[in-house]
Amino acid sequence: MENVIDHLDNAIGENLRRQRLAQGLTLEALAEASGVSRAMISRIERGETSPTAQLLARLCAALGTSLSVFFAHTETPASPFRARDDQPVWRDPDTGYIRRSVSPPGTGSNVDLIEVEFPPGARVAFAPQTANAGITQHMWLFEGEMEMRVGDAEYQLLPGDCLFMPLMTGITFQNPGRTPARYAIVLERRAGS
Incomplete structure (x- = not known):
């Protein structure tokens, strides 16, 4: 890897x-x-x-x-299929969270699937950014637990829970547990975003 x-x-x-x-x-x-x-x-x-x-x-x-x-934009040429071994993986050097781009590249779809493994105790905060206007995401937690802050709202997610959020809002991801959290992000861009 x-x-x-x-x-x-x-x-x-x-x-x-x-x-x-x-x-x-x-x-x-x-x-x-x-x-x-x-x-x-x-x-x-x-x-x-x-x-x-x-x-x-x-x-x-x-x-x-x-x-x-x-x-x-770091993707390879268009294809309707992407094998797991060909899915780009990136590790945040600060927190160690691992982001896997699951979606096949260049399909023209406005939806991206992302798999994340978030280490215990890790925290990442993203400030509101206008570049994210028109982009939304669902976070579907499979394992572990996550505390989310979306704008002024706070959420505690357990396995099976799903949270919808606009990306233009400031978002904080935090794993308060002792085991990694594993979740999927289903990201949707408005046409033209």
Whole structure:
């Protein structure tokens, strides 16, 4: 699995550079817009380091895109089928949570399926971002427990529970348990998002 994660880290760096250049942004301009240092952006683009989920979300916001749309652009050519061994896996270096992109790439569907394994005690908070307008997600918990904060509302999820949330709202994911939480994200983008 480490080779799969390393390969995706390189794809993330290449995609970040491609999107930055497509918008005519210098490293300095993206650093200023995102609050991420120029040196860190350069290291990510060269595949020397893996960005944390929070750092990558800040870069995506500065680029006017969402984290999920950003990951969709690191995909391989279109196919209606994706074997488990071909599903890109990314590990957040800060919390250790593992994100697997399950959906076949390039199908034109507005729905993405994502599998997540969230370590015990881990916490990730995403600030509200306008780039996520029109994107919603269902979180369906299979194992463990999760505490979610969506805007001002708080939820305690147990196996089998499902939570719907708009991504434009600030969201905090936290695993208060002693075992990993495993869940699916069913993400839907409004046409044109």
